[in-house]
Amino acid sequence: MTVPADRSMIKVCDAEVDNLTYKAVWHNDNPIDARKPFEVRAPQGGCATDSSLFGSVKVFKLCEGRIGTDRRVKWGACRAAVWPGGR
Numbered sequence: 905m906t907v908p909a910d911r912s913m914i915k916v917c918d919a920e921v922d923n924l925t926y927k928a929v930w931h932n933d934n935p936i937d938a939r940k941p942f943e944v945r946a947p948q949g950g951c952a953t954d955s956s957l958f959g960s961v962k963v964f965k966l967c968e969g970r971i972g973t974d975r976r977v978k979w980g981a982c983r984a985a986v987w988p989g990g991r
Contacts, residue, residue, distance in 0.1 A: 907988045911960035915953045918946035923971045929982060933989070934959030963987050 905916045905928055916928040927945040937958045944954035955961075967982040 905964070905966050907961050907964065907986075911962075911989055913953050913955035914942075914944060914961050914964055915951055916944055916946040916966070917951035918948055921949040925969045925971055925977055927967050927969070927979075928954070928964050929967060930954075930964035931962050932956040932959030933962040961988060 905914065905926075907914050911933075914928050914930055916926055918924070918926050925946065925948065927943055930942050930944075931940055932942065934956065937956060942954055942956065944952050946952050963985050965982040965985050967979055969977040969979040971977055
């Protein structure tokens with residue numbers, strides 16, 4: 905997962921096609937943005953990006969899930985929150 909220095913977007917990748925999948929759960933720094941929290945899921949073997957027109961990435965967590973035989977994702981625990989611009 906990457907966030908550029910200007911915190912304008914977030915990118916999450918999944919390098920392998922397997923039974924693991926990843927997503928980023930994040931918030932921006934605009935207190936009136938109603939679409940909180942944001943979520944972006946990486947496609948198997950690729951990357952996805954997300955951004956907000958009304959703010960910058962404030963905090964994010966990387967979450968890992970397992971894809972079952974029914975193709976549903978069971979999400980596990982997320983990693984500790986990262987504040988790219990400081991608190």
